[in-house]
Amino acid sequence: MSLSALQAPVARDEEKSSLVVDILTQRFGERCSRSQAVREQHGHTTTWLPNQAPDAVVFVESTEETAEVVRICAEHKVPVIPFGTGSSLEGHLNAPGGGISLDLSRMDAILQVNADDLDCRVQAGVTRKQLNSYLRDTGLFFPIDPGADASLGGMAATRASGTNAVRYGTMKDAVLGLTVVTPTGEIIHTGGRARKSAAGYDLTRLYVGSEGTLGVITELTVRLYGQPEAISGGVCPFPDIDSACKAVIATIQCGIPVARIEFLDTLQVKACNAYSKLELDEQPTLFLEFHGSDAGVREQAELFGAIAEDLGGGDFKWATQAEERTKLWSARHDAYWASFVLRPGAKGVATDVCVPISRLAECVTETSKDLEDAGLLAPIVGHVGDGNFHVLVLVDEDNPEEIAKTEAFVERLNWRAIELEGTCTGEHGVGQGKMKYLEREHGGGLDVMRSIKQALDPDNIMNPGKIVTMS
Amino acid sequence: MSLSALQAPVARDEEKSSLVVDILTQRFGERCSRSQAVREQHGHTTTWLPNQAPDAVVFVESTEETAEVVRICAEHKVPVIPFGTGSSLEGHLNAPGGGISLDLSRMDAILQVNADDLDCRVQAGVTRKQLNSYLRDTGLFFPIDPGADASLGGMAATRASGTNAVRYGTMKDAVLGLTVVTPTGEIIHTGGRARKSAAGYDLTRLYVGSEGTLGVITELTVRLYGQPEAISGGVCPFPDIDSACKAVIATIQCGIPVARIEFLDTLQVKACNAYSKLELDEQPTLFLEFHGSDAGVREQAELFGAIAEDLGGGDFKWATQAEERTKLWSARHDAYWASFVLRPGAKGVATDVCVPISRLAECVTETSKDLEDAGLLAPIVGHVGDGNFHVLVLVDEDNPEEIAKTEAFVERLNWRAIELEGTCTGEHGVGQGKMKYLEREHGGGLDVMRSIKQALDPDNIMNPGKIVTMS
Numbered sequence: 001m002s003l004s005a006l007q008a009p010v011a012r013d014e015e016k017s018s019l020v021v022d023i024l025t026q027r028f029g030e031r032c033s034r035s036q037a038v039r040e041q042h043g044h045t046t047t048w049l050p051n052q053a054p055d056a057v058v059f060v061e062s063t064e065e066t067a068e069v070v071r072i073c074a075e076h077k078v079p080v081i082p083f084g085t086g087s088s089l090e091g092h093l094n095a096p097g098g099g100i101s102l103d104l105s106r107m108d109a110i111l112q113v114n115a116d117d118l119d120c121r122v123q124a125g126v127t128r129k130q131l132n133s134y135l136r137d138t139g140l141f142f143p144i145d146p147g148a149d150a151s152l153g154g155m156a157a158t159r160a161s162g163t164n165a166v167r168y169g170t171m172k173d174a175v176l177g178l179t180v181v182t183p184t185g186e187i188i189h190t191g192g193r194a195r196k197s198a199a200g201y202d203l204t205r206l207y208v209g210s211e212g213t214l215g216v217i218t219e220l221t222v223r224l225y226g227q228p229e230a231i232s233g234g235v236c237p238f239p240d241i242d243s244a245c246k247a248v249i250a251t252i253q254c255g256i257p258v259a260r261i262e263f264l265d266t267l268q269v270k271a272c273n274a275y276s277k278l279e280l281d282e283q284p285t286l287f288l289e290f291h292g293s294d295a296g297v298r299e300q301a302e303l304f305g306a307i308a309e310d311l312g313g314g315d316f317k318w319a320t321q322a323e324e325r326t327k328l329w330s331a332r333h334d335a336y337w338a339s340f341v342l343r344p345g346a347k348g349v350a351t352d353v354c355v356p357i358s359r360l361a362e363c364v365t366e367t368s369k370d371l372e373d374a375g376l377l378a379p380i381v382g383h384v385g386d387g388n389f390h391v392l393v394l395v396d397e398d399n400p401e402e403i404a405k406t407e408a409f410v411e412r413l414n415w416r417a418i419e420l421e422g423t424c425t426g427e428h429g430v431g432q433g434k435m436k437y438l439e440r441e442h443g444g445g446l447d448v449m450r451s452i453k454q455a456l457d458p459d460n461i462m463n464p465g466k467i468v469t470m471s
Numbered sequence: 472m473s474l475s476a477l478q479a480p481v482a483r484d485e486e487k488s489s490l491v492v493d494i495l496t497q498r499f500g501e502r503c504s505r506s507q508a509v510r511e512q513h514g515h516t517t518t519w520l521p522n523q524a525p526d527a528v529v530f531v532e533s534t535e536e537t538a539e540v541v542r543i544c545a546e547h548k549v550p551v552i553p554f555g556t557g558s559s560l561e562g563h564l565n566a567p568g569g570g571i572s573l574d575l576s577r578m579d580a581i582l583q584v585n586a587d588d589l590d591c592r593v594q595a596g597v598t599r600k601q602l603n604s605y606l607r608d609t610g611l612f613f614p615i616d617p618g619a620d621a622s623l624g625g626m627a628a629t630r631a632s633g634t635n636a637v638r639y640g641t642m643k644d645a646v647l648g649l650t651v652v653t654p655t656g657e658i659i660h661t662g663g664r665a666r667k668s669a670a671g672y673d674l675t676r677l678y679v680g681s682e683g684t685l686g687v688i689t690e691l692t693v694r695l696y697g698q699p700e701a702i703s704g705g706v707c708p709f710p711d712i713d714s715a716c717k718a719v720i721a722t723i724q725c726g727i728p729v730a731r732i733e734f735l736d737t738l739q740v741k742a743c744n745a746y747s748k749l750e751l752d753e754q755p756t757l758f759l760e761f762h763g764s765d766a767g768v769r770e771q772a773e774l775f776g777a778i779a780e781d782l783g784g785g786d787f788k789w790a791t792q793a794e795e796r797t798k799l800w801s802a803r804h805d806a807y808w809a810s811f812v813l814r815p816g817a818k819g820v821a822t823d824v825c826v827p828i829s830r831l832a833e834c835v836t837e838t839s840k841d842l843e844d845a846g847l848l849a850p851i852v853g854h855v856g857d858g859n860f861h862v863l864v865l866v867d868e869d870n871p872e873e874i875a876k877t878e879a880f881v882e883r884l885n886w887r888a889i890e891l892e893g894t895c896t897g898e899h900g901v902g903q904g905k906m907k908y909l910e911r912e913h914g915g916g917l918d919v920m921r922s923i924k925q926a927l928d929p930d931n932i933m934n935p936g937k938i939v940t941m942s
Contacts, residue, residue, distance in 0.1 A: 116724065116829035159669040170667050172676070173644070188915040194825040195857040196641050197894035198630040198680055200901055200909055200938050201920045205643070205676030209669055226726040253587065255697040295766055354665040358587035386666040423668035430671055438671055444659040448927065449672045455926030456919065467671050 006049065007432045010079070010097030010465040017098045020078045021056040024069065024100065031059040042083050042101035044091045048347040048397060049433060052094035054081055054101035061106050063179055063187055063218040069102055070216060071185030077459045082212040084154025085127060087146075089350045090431025092158065092211055096465040102216060104153055110134050111219070119176055119193055121221045124153025140224040143168035146427065147336050153217045158429035159209030163332065166252075166385030167259045167291070168225060170427065172208050179219035180207055183457035193221060206452070211429055212463035214456050228291035232301055233260070233325055237283040237314040241265065241368055244284040245361035248384045250307045252357055256300050260289040261385040262332055265368065267342065268379035275338030276331035281314065286384075287332055289325070332381075339379050339392045346377075346394035351410050351433075353417035354388040354426030363420050364389060367413055374409050376402075388426035415440070430467045438467070477520065478903045481550070481568030481936040488569045491549040492527040495540065495571065502530045513554050513572035515562045519818040519868060520904060523565035525552055525572035532577050534650055534658055534689040540573055541687060542656030548930045553683040555625030556598060558617075560821045561902025563629065563682055567936040573687060575624055581605050582690070590647055590664060592692045595624025611695040614639035617898065618807050624688045629900035630680030634803065637723075637856030638730045638762065639696060641898065643679050650690035651678055654928035664692060677923070682900055683934035685927050703768040704731070704760035704796055707775075708752040708785040712736065712839055715755040716832035719855045721778045723828055727771050731760035732856040733803055736839065738813065739850035746809030747802035752785065757855075758803055760796070803852075810850050810863045817848075817865035822881050822904075824888035825859040825897030834891055835860060838884055845880050847873075859897035886911070901938045909938070 024032040033039070039053040060066045073080045079099025086093060095101065107123035110131065114120060115138055122131060129149045131142050144155060145162035154160070156178065161170035168174070177191030180203075191197070191204035207214060238244035248261055264272065264285045272278055288304060290297040305316050319325045331338070340346060355363045364380060371378050371391070382389025391413060393406045414424045414437045424437035438446050450468045453460075460470040495503040504510070510524040531537045544551045550570025557564060566572065578594035581602065585591060586609055593602060600620045602613050615626060616633035625631075627649065632641035639645070648662030651674075662668070662675035678685060709715035719732055735743065735756045743749055759775060761768040776787050790796045802809070811817060826834045835851060842849050842862070853860025862884060864877045885895045885908045895908035909917050921939045924931075931941040 114827070114829065116720065117827040118724065119827070159667075159673070161667055165667060172667075172673065182915075182919065186915050186918075188919060189913075190916050192894055192912070193827040193892040194859075194894045194897065195828070196630075196632055196636060196643075196825055196859060196897050198896045198898050198900040199894045199905065199912055200680070200917070201685075201923060202630075202643065202673075202676045202680050203913075203916050203919055205673045206923075209671070209673050214672075226724070228726075249587065253589065253697070255699075293770060295770060299764055299766060354667055356585070356588040356590070356664040357666070358585065388665075388667060421664040423663055423665045423670045425669045426665065426667050427669050429669040434670065441663075441670055442660075442674075444653075444657050445661050445674055446671070447657075448653065448659060448674055451926045452672060452677075452923060455922045 007096055008435060008465045008469045012097045016076045017055045017078050020073055020076050023072055024056060024058055028058055033057045042093060044094045045086060046089050047350055049091040052096050054095035055098045057101040057103050059103045059106050066102060066216050066218050067181045067185045067187050070181050073100055073461055074184055077461055079461050079464050081463050082216045084151030087148030087150045088158060088431060089428045090433035092429060092431035092466060094432060113138060115140060117193060118224045119221055120224055121219060122152055124218050125151050127151050139227050141227050142222060142224055144171055144174050147333060152220050156208050156217050156220055157211050161427045163260045163262055163383055165383055166261055167257060172205060174222045175204055175208050175220055176223060177221040178204055178207055178217050181216040181218055183215055183462045211466050213453060213467050214462060230294045230297045231289060231291055232297040232320060233289035234316055234318040235280060235285060235287055236308050236316045237281045237285045239312050241284045241365050242361045243311040244286055245364055247286060247308050247311045247313060249357050251304055252385055254303060256303050258288060258385060259291040262287040263382045263384040265380040268335055268381045271338040271342050271379055272331045272335060274341045276334055278331055287328060335381050339394060343377055343394040347397045349393040349395055349406055350390060351413060352388060352390045352426050352428045353413060353422055353424060354386060355417050355420045355422030357387040359420040360384060360387050363416060366416060370409060370412060374405050376406060376409055432466060478567055479906060479936045479940045483568045487547045488526045488549050491544055491547045494543055495527060495529050499529055504528045513564060515565045516557060517560050518821055520562040523567050525566035526569045528572040528574050530574045530577050537573060537687050537689050538652045538656045538658050541652050544571055544932055545655055548932055550932050550935050552934050553687045555622030558619030558621045559629060559902060560899045561904035563900060563902035563937060565903060584609060586611060588664060589695045590692055591695055592690060593623055595689050595691065596622050598622050610698050612698050613693060613695055615642055615645050618804060623691050627679050627688050627691055628682050632898045634731045634733055634854055636854055637732055638728055643676060645693050646675055646679050646691055647694060648692040649675055649678055649688050652687040652689055654686055654933045682937050684924060684938050685933060699762035701765045701768045702760060702762055703772055703791060705787055705789040706751060706756060706758055707779050707787045708754040708756045710783050712755045712836050713832045714782040715757055716835055718757060718779050718782045718784060720828050720831065722775055723856055725774060727774050729759060729856060730762040733758040734853045734855040736851040739806055739852045742809040742813050742850055743802045743806060745812045747805055749802055758799060806852050807863060810865060814848055814865040818868045820864040820866055820877055821861060822884060823859060823861045823897050823899045824884060824893055824895060825857060826888050826891045826893030828858040830891040831855060831858050834887060837887060841880060841883060845876050847877060847880055903937060
């Protein structure tokens with residue numbers, strides 16, 4: 001199988017696309033770019049999936065402009081691919097049928113912070129770090145933290161999560177309401193600011209994770225949390241993968257409200273030591289963080305300590321100073337980049353799966369053995385409190401044999417996760433790369449997804465060739 | 472306006488319905504009932520909305536039987552109305568177009584408890600109390616607790632919540648996966664057992680809250696929680712509604728992880744004293760419960776105590792004994808029934824709204840004044856940690872003037888909540904009673920809901936005349 005076999009073909013009409021580009025150029029001037037470099041940068045760039053550049057990129061500055069672009073594209077049945085920061089990992093941004101990349105990065109206004117209600121409204125291009133910088137003095141924070149400094153619109157579109165999800169949930173839980181431009185260019189508002197509602201179909205949750213295939217998210221109302229009174233955390237090495245995973249399972253089962261519990265395999269620890277100048281023991285390791293009151297975090301840490309000791313965990317090294325903690329978690333967030341020190345010049349094949357936590361030890365152990373048997377170099381890192389982990393296979397792009405081996409491994413990993421009652425993606429989303437697994441995972445549910453797509457976007461202009469194929 | 476104006480008309484084909492009833496009688500024998508009493512009991516019975524009985528009731532015993540009934544009805548385009556325990560409050564179960572009530576109450580098997588993963592799989596007819604009785608010895612519990620002992624299928628269908636939602640979320644959060652019979656009689660599975668997934672459209676959340684209009688939920692995988700190590704709680708009276716609401720707001724804003732925080736106005740406290748033999752001060756009152764470790768609940772209670780004191784709250788009366796707590800919370804759960812002691816023989820008009828918590832004091836105070844001005848007798852009770860509250864207007868059904876006044880009040884309440892950035896229903900759902908508010912609340916989003924309904928149920932056989940009207 002070649003890589004491009006993961007990319008579903010989408011019909012392309014050069015003439016119509018060219019007409020739309022002309023119209024948009026007239027309307028948006030320099031904010032409509034046809035430059036080769038800009039176009040390629042707006043296709044898929046983060047992994048080895050081949051880049052499929054759009055025909056032009058429009059930099060919109062408002063919901064109304066977004067609606068205008070979508071209406072023009074809809075009229076001529078030309079694809080629209082929403083773009084946030086370009087950090088997605090499964091080819092979400094590729095333009096297999098050409099069309100317009102709709103770049104929302106200039107829509108970066110924080111519109112309203114309702115400290116009393118612990119929520120805020122932002123434009124889709126606001127990034128998670130930008131929002132948290134803005135919130136710093138309010139005593140509030142936004143907890144969802146995927147690896148990249150992604151835009152909130154993109155994070156909602158891919159149902160992103162991150163290291164805090166075990167305690168604070170994913171974008172599914174964080175988003176209270178959305179402003180969406182529909183495939184016909186209408187502007188609608190979903191959800192609202194009430195904490196709960198039973199007033200009709202949950203359109204918010206339908207758009208969260210729809211990857212731009214049902215419309216363009218232009219604004220979001222998201223939940224915020226009070227910055228915890230106390231934070232503590234640290235690092236605990238384990239003799240093997242199994243005992244580290246078992247410590248995670250026990251922690252969750254005991255109901256310890258851990259804020260973060262992250263697994264790094266030996267290879268990943270090595271990479272982080274080199275890249276982020278840490279001096280961790282090179283063993284399977286958990287990074288932990290506890291949020292609460294002073295007494296609360298002490299209690300949580302003691303409970304975890306007892307669990308770790310029972311499972312042969314090494315010394316639990318406390319990072320009590322804020323700088324020490326920041327260094328640790330920066331290293332964790334840089335794990336993706338750190339991995340490349342293991343094989344400079346390699347391309348990374350990032351893949352993520354998620355299983356029920358009772359199957360985690362089994363799934364990670366089998367995967368690790370699978371990698372060894374296949375002779376692949378691939379650190380494993382995971383948001384293991386949710387049963388979610390990532391494998392980054394480091395591949396020589398010019399070696400077809402390695403590529404074939406890697407593809408076969410990724411396939412086995414995905415089937416394995418589904419077999420263990422898990423999912424082919426915990427947080428990266430489907431894009432182009434995971435479409436082939438959806439039928440086995442969802443069965444007839446995939447037909448329901450297709451019916452919804454067909455109903456809301458009958459001309460298949462919204463990010464075509466992602467999640468579901470249309471006839 | 473008359474009450475039946477709330478009930479959207481639905482086309483009715485007596486001949487086809489009669490044919491389908493014959494087919495079902497042949498197939499299901501005594502499990503297909505045409506008895507007048509059974510039919511009426513399967514229409515709406517809980518409030519004053521007029522009863523619209525189905526043409527027959529089929530008691531199914533499996534997902535396959537459910538699919539069979541739906542396929543027969545689909546073939547003849549006859550309505551299907553799923554029925555759990557009959558405790559919905561907005562006319563969800565009425566059969567304005569006749570058709571078949573599909574009673575799932577005999578599907579009451581608990582199929583699998585995965586203690587390691589804190590989840591379980593149940594048939595849709597399992598009730599919340601049945602599940603918690605079953606779980607008692609496992610150390611786990613299921614937290615969602617609407618007033619009635621509803622079925623989990625019905626609770627998912629209406630996106631139910633209850634007193635624990637402030638800490639444990641609603642059915643939106645509790646459901647991991649569903650088995651659904653689609654309007655064409657296909658059996659699909661949504662979601663799964665992984666804690667999170669980014670694999671395509673969130674069909675689980677689409678079906679949760681869809682009130683039987685997109686298919687029949689026959690099985691559910693739901694999240695469970697460890698029974699807290701320690702529980703404490705109590706009762707705190709306040710001088711007025713405003714200070715009670717402000718105490719709630721402060722509690723949420725401080726991030727106290729309160730498990731339950733319930734408001735009862737003076738009238739409701741009077742009713743509960745009489746009905747449940749309590750001796751509470753007859754003032755606006757909060758019922759509270761804290762879950763955690765011994766130290767944790769002590770800390771939470773102290774923090775709350777300080778807030779209450781600042782706001783003029785009276786003595787916080789602790790219910791430290793389990794029996795005392797059970798008595799209190801039974802009284803809270805019986806508040807609906809207790810209300811009728813205030814006016815024996817009256818009919819209850821139950822309505823619920825939900826607003827951002829910063830608007831709660833304003834909304835409850837205005838509503839209380841509105842009731843007083845209108846001369847209506849109506850206790851107010853609420854899951855105020857979520858900004859959600861209920862008003863139960865006690866009405867003489869035979870007094871048209873009172874009925875008109877009540878209807879006008881309910882309308883004002885719903886517009887008020889929407890005006891305050893809230894929703895026309897926090898947890899009861901839309902059914903027939905709240906349809907008229909959806910356009911103002913959702914705007915163009917309502918068209919998207921209609922498109923989804925049209926796509927998945929083009930013949931409008933699934934619980935027609937609820938949530939959206941079809942052309």
